[in-house]
Structures are given as C-alpha cells and as structure tokens.
Amino acid sequence: MLFDLSGRRALVTGAGQNVGAGIAMALAQQGAFVAVTDLHASRAEQVAAQIVASGGQAVGLPLDVTDLGSVTGALSQCDPVDILVNNAGIPEGAMTLTPFRAMEPPAWDAAIRVNLYGVLHCCHAVVNGMCERGWGRIITISSGAGTRGVDIGVSPYSAGKGGGIAFTRTLALEVARSGVTANTLALGVIGTLATEVNQHLSRSIPVGRTGTPADVAAACVWLASDEASWVTGQTIEINGGALTT
Secondary structure, eight states: OTTOOTTOEEEETTOSSHHHHHHHHHHHHTTOEEEEEESSHHHHHHHHHHHHHTTOEEEEEEOOTTOHHHHHHHHTTTOSOSEEEEOOOOOGGGSOOOOGGGOOHHHHHHHHIIIIIHHHHHHHHHHHHHHHHTOEEEEEEEEGGGTSOOSTTOHHHHHHHHHHHHHHHHHHHHHGGGTEEEEEEEEOOBSOSOHHHHHHHHTTSTTSSOBOHHHHHHHHHHHHSGGGTTOOSOEEEESTTOOOO
16 A cells, blocks of 8 residues: 555644644554544544544544643544644634734734744654654645745734744754654645635635635645655645745
C-alpha cells in the first residue's frame, strides 16, 4: 500500500468536523491509529466511532490546544505520537471584520492563542519523543492568510497563521537530523460554506471549485509517510491555483 502508515500513531487536533475529520479518517484508512481530538469531546468521539465502524483504529479525546495541561493530558492517553497534525484553529470567518487600528487586545487574543500558541503547545508535547525514537511527522494546517495580506479585519488571524508557518519552518531545521520532518499546508477556500457561497467563490479559483477536506487529507497522508522523508520546512499551498501573492 502506497503511503502505508500501519503501526504509526497520529494525533489530529480540531478533528471533530470538516477538514480535521477528513484528515483523521484518511490517516486511519492508511493504517494509522488516530487520536481524534477536539475542544468538544462529543464531536471527537463521533468521528472516532465512524473510523472504528469502518475498520480503523481510533479514540476520541477532548483537547483544548490553548491549555498546555489539556494537551499533555490528552497525550498521556495516546502516547507515543508519531504523527502530529495541528489542525485546530479559529477560522477566518469567525473574526470580526474590524480594522486593526480600531481593535483592542481582547479582540486578537483568541486568534493568537489558538492559531499560534496551540501549535507551540502541541509540538512541545510531542517533539522530544519523536526525536528520541528517530522518526516523526509534524504537519501544521495554516492558511493563505498567513503567507500574504488578506481582507481588512483579519490581521490577528493572519498573524497567528503566519507565526505558525515561521515556527514550523524553524522547528524543521532543529529536528532535521533526528528523523523528524515539519511542514505546513496553507489552505485556500475549503467548501464547507453554503452552496451559493461556494459557487460564488469558485468563479475566482482557477480550477473552478473550492477545496474539500479530502484535498487536504491527501496531502497530509503523503507528508506523514516514509515517502515524504526528504520534505521538511516547506509551506505547501493548497488553493486550486489561486494567487499566492
């Protein structure tokens, strides 16, 4: 089986729905045991149950990536982790469209805590073990908003996502000789919105459609595999050919 992940143990954050759920299911289909984690335990457990019903191996766990204690607590139930997918994040659409000059610190705190500190917490919890075992994969799900300017009012979101990209690149250099890779996927528009909105957005995307969780999951499976062992420190844009500058 190409990209065989049998015997590997994966932890996916924010995996109770949408892109995270798709990633968790795809990793399980390739043979990995998957810790499906989410801020809402019921969502994580539901996705894990779907994986098990399909013949895979999974457990659903509550996890708040902004709380280092929550991260280490979840890790204690699924250690060791060979594959970490940092998917949890505040979506761009959840940000209030307020120019930065009109914001106060509480307006940007959540975006930084989830999109940047969440990545730091999870990586810190697993990277030493990966290095000691001589094998590991860290995949951070980011956004095109972290690589370029986007709409007015989402500057804290862009800062968090951009910080995650810069951190992952540097971490990749630190652990490169320990058999551990660290890469980022910068996503374009993923079609989890209403149909009419997706149709409108599709007209601006060269391939003519919005992305799907399966598009992202396929890239994750590859980066998690032995076949991608020479790929590290990279930010791969998954956006249907949309402009990246």
